[in-house]
Amino acid sequence: MSLLSAIAAMTFIVMFPVLLASRRAGIAGIGSFCAACLLSALSSAAGLATGIAPLWVGVLLSALLSIAAGLMILNGFRQFLRRRSLAPWSVVATLAGAAAVLVFFAHVVENPVAGAAAGTGLAGVIHLLTAATIIRHWRRERAIAPYILFSCLAAVALGLLSGLQAVVTSSGLGSPGAGEPQVLTSVVLAARILTTPLFLLGIVLMLHGRIIANLQHIIAHDDLTGALSRPAFLARFKQCLAVAAATDQPTAFMMLDLDRFKQINEQHGHAGGDAALVLFADTVRKTLAGRGILGRLGGEEFGIVLAGTGRLEAAGIADAICAAVRSTRTDTASAIALTVSIGVAIGEPGAAPLEIMARADMALYEAKAMGRDRPSMAGSLHPASFASSRALAGVAAQMRASAAPPDTTAILSGVA
Template sequence: MAALVLAGTSDIVVAVASSLLVIASLLGLRGFRQFLDTRSASAWEYGGLGVILFMLIYWTFVSPHVNARSAMISGFIAYVRFSIGWAVLKYRPSERPKYAYYFVSIAATLGAVVHAIRSVAYGLGLAQETTFLQPTPLNVVFLGMATLTLPCLSVGMVLLAHDRLSERMERLATFDDLTGVLSRRAFIARAEAITRATAAAKSTFSIAILDIDNFKSINDRYGHAAGDVALAHVASLISRAVRASDVVGRIGGEEFALLLPSETKEAAGHLVDRLRAIIAASGSCVPDRDVVSTLSAGVDAFREGDTLASVMARADAALYAAKANGRNCVVVAPAMETLTLGHQDGAGFGGKIMNG
């Protein structure tokens, strides 16, 4: 359209500028759809674009018809804007703030309404043009609204891009990039919230600390890439096996924590032992390598007067006892004890050992 202002309204300029406008409109729709992770464009939309470009040339050079050309272009842009507004609402991530998505949808819909009115007016002969974008009252309103809605749409897209960037940054801060489970900081934050709620309700929860057995030997023998594959494999099995209410986090190199709300440590011990058995029976965790991962785990439960740190410390001590007992087992901490962190004697620890 800037070319029309600078170069006049010759047929060639009108045809080129109008062609670029409809092509850019469809590309814009495709961009929004790709951003929203849905289909980019239908084959019939490309076919419709081809028909529009053909008729644009026909009504410009072969059988000039300004009204038909204006109605066709505005109708197509109205379709594009309506599609953008609908797609932004339909595919808006439910967990994200609504403002940016509603802003874009409203701006796109307003633009669509303006173009639809213009298309109908020229299509039904309610308005007449002798030259393209003749300064009629309808065109003045149309250009004014286009001047408002296009920048709003651009600003809205910037808002959506900012929201997407914020979402990715939040995810990086919340989830471990390699395993997909909660990062240590996010796990501790969520577990602290559950601890406060549990203390207020005078309820309980259990925590298990899980460690992949002999993980260093995987790295040393097959390389760190194989170790990463093993970590992702075990994390995937854990995530699929736990319940929706359970909280899983990676709290160290090959160490995971599992919080089981409202569970006694005895029940939690059985659940964790079932998880241990699933991983032990899962086969090789590294493609084309005979590498079978096993887990050792320590379990304890929250009780009155505890903090999250004290529960995790007792579960960690139980984990050391499981390692000392020969690995690939689960140790449930005893009911009352004075624990020494790093204790290596499973029998001296006094916890209940589960190994299938």
């Protein structure tokens, strides 16, 4: 067993700097997991001293450190899963009670093996409590579910092995001369020693999975408004169209443009413009109430994808968004009134994303030409304003393609 304990101790020593480096990511629970790894290494090192150092080092201290490591793991998972941390007094009381039991069996009853069995059993209970905490709250972490479930299985295995070791040891099955039961004790102890590093390995993988998931979230979302970034939004748009083609359902796309945003920036500064964008995105999200996918396409332009939505429902949602935005004011020194123009296009099954977006873009500039603060449905443009809508769309395309603003008067007169 000394070899296994040495391997376990070295594994903990290797894991500790990895966990310590992960603290910079600011993930809840890492501090407790670092403490658990260090305590586990010390427990394994103390176990190596059995037969060399005094009894209280090899048996009692090792058991107490193992209990402390279990408490830190439990506390780490509670923090990681956004639960309340263990109260400091409960940790201190548990360790004090465990120490009293170990000392009682070692010096009063003079049976340190029974004391160690009691300590092992307590550690097993703590690991099972950790597993119960994971089972109850892991569904909130679906992005890293495999790592969390692996850690849960390791916690269950460690809890059961600790309980089995306590039962076998305290019942005298593991005493010398008991024959095969001595083999059983060795097997259970070896399994427990090897499972502990696997448990912490699962924790390391879980933490790194959370770091990767956080980075993916940052990449896929606009840091100001929280809406999807343009690449992530277009990817989701394509997925929705693929599902719509398979189920023969329409998909509605809305292009939203915050009216007079340039004037807002000029009059209230970039801080006012940022406040307007944040309020606008929040208002749209509340109005959608989970019915669509919101993305920021660039600047003050946003897009919404509504899967399985036809013309009438899309028109109603667009009207509701316009009304909600119209009734908002920014919470700044000078309240900023907001309005939005919306172009709506319905993509039939099999339609291409760019074609739908182009039609919504045309409808958006139709809404602008008709006075802003309103939605416009693609395919229902008024003939009298169709030419001006096309001209405005052409101007917008040129402005996006060129760093210098084009002469809109010349372009409009040329189209006319």
